Amino acid sequence: MPDFTLAARSPLAGAAALAESWPGFAVSEVTDLALASLATRRGRETEVRNRAKARFDLEPPPPGRTASGDGMTFLWTGHEQWFVEAQESALGGLEALLRETFEDSAAVTDQSDAWANLRLEGPATRAVLEKLCPLDLHPGAFPPGATARTTMEHLSAIITLRDDRWRFSILTPRSSAGSFLHHLHQAADSACGAT
Amino acid sequence: MRIPCPLCGERDASEFTYLGDAGPRRPDPTAPDAAEAFHDYLHLRDNPAGWHVELWYHEAGCRSWLQVSRNTLTHELGEVRRAEDLGLDEPSP
Numbered sequence: 001m002p003d004f005t006l007a008a009r010s011p012l013a014g015a016a017a018l019a020e021s022w023p024g025f026a027v028s029e030v031t032d033l034a035l036a037s038l039a040t041r042r043g044r045e046t047e048v049r050n051r052a053k054a055r056f057d058l059e060p061p062p063p064g065r066t067a068s069g070d071g072m073t074f075l076w077t078g079h080e081q082w083f084v085e086a087q088e089s090a091l092g093g094l095e096a097l098l099r100e101t102f103e104d105s106a107a108v109t110d111q112s113d114a115w116a117n118l119r120l121e122g123p124a125t126r127a128v129l130e131k132l133c134p135l136d137l138h139p140g141a142f143p144p145g146a147t148a149r150t151t152m153e154h155l156s157a158i159i160t161l162r163d164d165r166w167r168f169s170i171l172t173p174r175s176s177a178g179s180f181l182h183h184l185h186q187a188a189d190s191a192c193g194a195t
Numbered sequence: 196m197r198i199p200c201p202l203c204g205e206r207d208a209s210e211f212t213y214l215g216d217a218g219p220r221r222p223d224p225t226a227p228d229a230a231e232a233f234h235d236y237l238h239l240r241d242n243p244a245g246w247h248v249e250l251w252y253h254e255a256g257c258r259s260w261l262q263v264s265r266n267t268l269t270h271e272l273g274e275v276r277r278a279e280d281l282g283l284d285e286p287s288p
């Protein structure tokens with residue numbers, strides 16, 4: 001039997017000019033985060049909150065919000081549902097850790113390789129996103145720690161504001177991540193001038 | 196048209212998919228008048244010019260089913276509530 005050695009490839013590995021920058025805007029792929037979904041089973045809402053608090057000392061956030069603590073971030077994705085992000089290396093298996101923490105009170109599914117995670121930053125980031133994102137991203141409407149699932153150019157996207165200025169992240173499905181990146185580049189060329 | 200999702204806030208209609216009238220309930224197939232009841236359920240729908248209570252799915256957002264009051268003449272939106280909160284997710288007979 002041949003001995004194969006397979007190398008892990010991030011969703012956008014090989015994409016031309018991924019870590020690219022424009023005046024006031026830069027995009028890069030985040031490849032060191034594990035991602036898992038957490039969906040509360042019916043009637044177990046209080047238990048899920050209590051287990052999260054006991055294990056991670058954080059309250060799963062309400063609609064449209066994120067919460068961080070203990071090396072992980074919860075992003076609200078739906079009614080009693082969250083995506084959980086963490087440095088995989090620091091935890092030794094996010095999915096296993098969540099399963100152990102929540103047992104049968106919630107459904108846990110590894111999502112790490114299903115989503116491309118893009119980091120967008122720079123003072124022109126909102127100007128770029130204005131061309132793609134149907135949501136109002138003004139700080140008054142979308143403050144630090146806000147997260148939302150929507151579509152951009154008909155592609156699913158979960159957008160989060162990560163700091164109090166202009167560092168956003170976008171999770172978008174792996175299968176269409178190349179197309180998403182293309183649209184992002186077009187928007188950046190248009191908003192910031194072609195590189 | 197923008198629909199105020201109770202969880203996500205006001206969102207563009209392109210994020211939602213439409214099911215239809217929220218009123219009809221699937222009849223009991225074991226009832227003696229089941230054939231007639233299913234005929235009504237399938238074919239006899241109201242088509243009001245004005246307020247209509249209908250079901251929408253926030254597919255590209257929080258994936259909640261919503262009961263939405265909408266004026267079919269003006270697209271003005273009235274009360275929007277999660278179907279689950281209204282007990283509309285209970286299985287039909």
Ligand SMILES: [Zn+2]
Nearest residue numbers: 200203253257
């Ligand atoms: Zn919603």
